Amino acid sequence: MTLKTPKAVIVIFGATGDLANRKLYPSLYRLYRNGKLSDNFAVIGVARRPLTNEQLRDNIKKSIADFNDTHIDADEFASHFHYNPFDVQDLTHYQKLDKFIDELDAKHQAGGNRLFYLAMDPNFFGLIAENLKSEGLTEPTGWTKLIIEKPFGHNYETAQKLNNDIRKAFTEDQIYRIDHYLGKQMIQNIEIVRFANSLFEPLWNNQYIANIQVTSSEILGVEERGRYYDGSGALRDMVQNHMLQMVSLLAMEPPAKLTPDDIRYEKVKVLRSLKPISEDIVDEHFVRGQYDRGEINQEEQDGYRESNGVDENSNTETFVAGKFMINNFRWAGVPFYIRTGKRMAKKATEIVVQFKDLPINLYAGKGNTIDPNLLVIRVQPDGGITLHLNAKQEDYETTSKPITMQYDMDGKAINRPEAYEVLLNDCLHGDSTNFVHWDEVALSWQYIDVISEAWSKKSSDEFPNYASGTNGPKAADELLENDGFHWWSVK
Ligand SMILES: NC(=O)C1=CN([C@@H]2O[C@H](COP(=O)(O)OP(=O)(O)OC[C@H]3O[C@@H](n4cnc5c(N)ncnc54)[C@H](OP(=O)(O)O)[C@@H]3O)[C@@H](O)[C@H]2O)C=CC1
Numbered sequence: 001m002t003l004k005t006p007k008a009v010i011v012i013f014g015a016t017g018d019l020a021n022r023k024l025y026p027s028l029y030r031l032y033r034n035g036k037l038s039d040n041f042a043v044i045g046v047a048r049r050p051l052t053n054e055q056l057r058d059n060i061k062k063s064i065a066d067f068n069d070t071h072i073d074a075d076e077f078a079s080h081f082h083y084n085p086f087d088v089q090d091l092t093h094y095q096k097l098d099k100f101i102d103e104l105d106a107k108h109q110a111g112g113n114r115l116f117y118l119a120m121d122p123n124f125f126g127l128i129a130e131n132l133k134s135e136g137l138t139e140p141t142g143w144t145k146l147i148i149e150k151p152f153g154h155n156y157e158t159a160q161k162l163n164n165d166i167r168k169a170f171t172e173d174q175i176y177r178i179d180h181y182l183g184k185q186m187i188q189n190i191e192i193v194r195f196a197n198s199l200f201e202p203l204w205n206n207q208y209i210a211n212i213q214v215t216s217s218e219i220l221g222v223e224e225r226g227r228y229y230d231g232s233g234a235l236r237d238m239v240q241n242h243m244l245q246m247v248s249l250l251a252m253e254p255p256a257k258l259t260p261d262d263i264r265y266e267k268v269k270v271l272r273s274l275k276p277i278s279e280d281i282v283d284e285h286f287v288r289g290q291y292d293r294g295e296i297n298q299e300e301q302d303g304y305r306e307s308n309g310v311d312e313n314s315n316t317e318t319f320v321a322g323k324f325m326i327n328n329f330r331w332a333g334v335p336f337y338i339r340t341g342k343r344m345a346k347k348a349t350e351i352v353v354q355f356k357d358l359p360i361n362l363y364a365g366k367g368n369t370i371d372p373n374l375l376v377i378r379v380q381p382d383g384g385i386t387l388h389l390n391a392k393q394e395d396y397e398t399t400s401k402p403i404t405m406q407y408d409m410d411g412k413a414i415n416r417p418e419a420y421e422v423l424l425n426d427c428l429h430g431d432s433t434n435f436v437h438w439d440e441v442a443l444s445w446q447y448i449d450v451i452s453e454a455w456s457k458k459s460s461d462e463f464p465n466y467a468s469g470t471n472g473p474k475a476a477d478e479l480l481e482n483d484g485f486h487w488w489s490v491k
């Protein structure tokens with residue numbers, strides 16, 4: 001089915017910021033280039049500094065320079081963008097913005113549709129929503145949508161307050177909470193692999209699966225985000241959202257239909273089934289780490305505490321490994337291990353499903369190697385799927401050896417839809433499947449809060465406890481060794 005190209009005036013709050021320049025403008029461009037955005041759109045960039053339209057358009061052209069498209073006129077694309085100097089705390093600015101949106105709507109015949117994208121300091125999210133409502137911007141002649149960036153709160157309490165604030169101005173179905181992992185091609189593939197292959201679904205349970213491992217490792221440190229990150233840490237920055245979303249997709253029951261409501265219902269059930277954790281057993285299930293100096297690709301790296309904006313005695317974790325247990329009939333007894341961290345050995349996100357060993361190994365003995373069957377979903381950098389099996393050695397005997405069957409995503413990475421592009425497209429079409437519902441946010445924070453509370457009582461003397469360029473502290477390996485498993489290395 002071909003979807004109609006959407007019409008809208010898109011207002012980006014934080015138009016001069018890092019996210020807008022690195023992700024949002026290139027994504028809008030790709031949608032435009034791929035015919036997913038008609039000429040009936042306009043973008044208003046808002047931020048405080050006094051830019052002209054031309055300056056904003058120059059920034060946009062810089063942000064899309066890498067595409068090198070000869071068949072698309074970059075000036076024509078950039079002409080859809082307009083700059084509006086704006087302070088989110090000044091009500092008169094909202095009234096002017098309202099008139100400006102109407103003007104551009106008429107010029108571009110945007111159907112009276114408005115999309116507000118909040119890509120700035122999260123402390124302003126609630127205020128902006130409130131002001132949009134009080135100054136009459138949320139009831140246009142067409143639809144209104146709100147995309148809201150992460151982090152959605154700092155814990156359950158602040159998330160709930162933020163949610164209450166934005167719900168005063170927008171209904172739940174107008175709110176699109178971003179988790180960019182849900183826009184990644186291979187994350188969206190989890191559902192297809194599971195529900196479109198008769199090979200896997202019958203085995204997808206505690207009878208046949210020994211454990212599931214989700215790793216998202218980064219080589220980069222905190223770079224320029226030290227101030228934000230030191231108040232957040234890996235648990236809030238990655239585990240509460242991306243890691244738990246991946247676990248939910250891996251563990252959920254097949255939905256009745258592929259509708260946003262049906263899928264969300266199943267994901268929420270997983271989060272509700274997480275075996276509760278209490279502060280006194282956090283150490284048995286979760287490991288925290290902070291990177292020290294080290295070497296990556298023969299280059300010396302500084303320690304976390306030496307980064308700009310970071311406390312020199314910081315008690316913030318840059319690494320988390322953990323074990324989630326899911327208390328339901330399908331998953332009882334199967335650990336879902338996660339690990340994520342900065343300044344690790346590789347930049348990679350991978351999911352490894354380890355199947356149980358057969359009851360008897362007929363090929364045990366000299367020269368025979370039987371490895372567990374693994375299904376590896378390689379999310380990034382090179383997306384694909386690898387199935388680890390055992391097959392016959394090419395010799396005179398009946399001996400076995402481990403082999404792999406591999407699928408690599410088609411085409412060059414630059415031609416594949418990027419996460420933000422996919423999510424913007426979904427939102428413009430009103431598809432909230434790959435956005436996060438409040439129920440998911442609430443349940444994940446409630447779980448995570450117990451861990452952060454326990455960790456806040458720990459001494460910062462434990463840190464730093466892993467060298468840059470390694471796979472985190474030793475305790476992360478012991479977490480699995482205690483259960484008779486080990487981490488499968490990422491590619
Ligand atoms: N950058 C990234 O890679 C990622 C960012 N995010 C999220 O996206 C959001 C934006 O992040 P990022 O782009 O990095 O932030 P930046 O600090 O780079 O940008 C902030 C933007 O907000 C504007 N701004 C600040 N104060 C005001 C104000 N009072 N009124 C109007 N505009 C204001 C700034 O412009 P000016 O100073 O001119 O006012 C700037 O355009 C955050 O929620 C972040 O967590 C999420 C994932 C990744």
Ligand SMILES: O=C1O[C@H](COP(=O)(O)O)[C@@H](O)[C@H](O)[C@H]1O
Pocket residue numbers: 150216218237238349
């Ligand atoms: O949300 C975030 O994600 C990035 C990692 O994203 P990826 O797409 O590169 O895997 C992480 O660096 C950042 O700290 C976090 O806020």
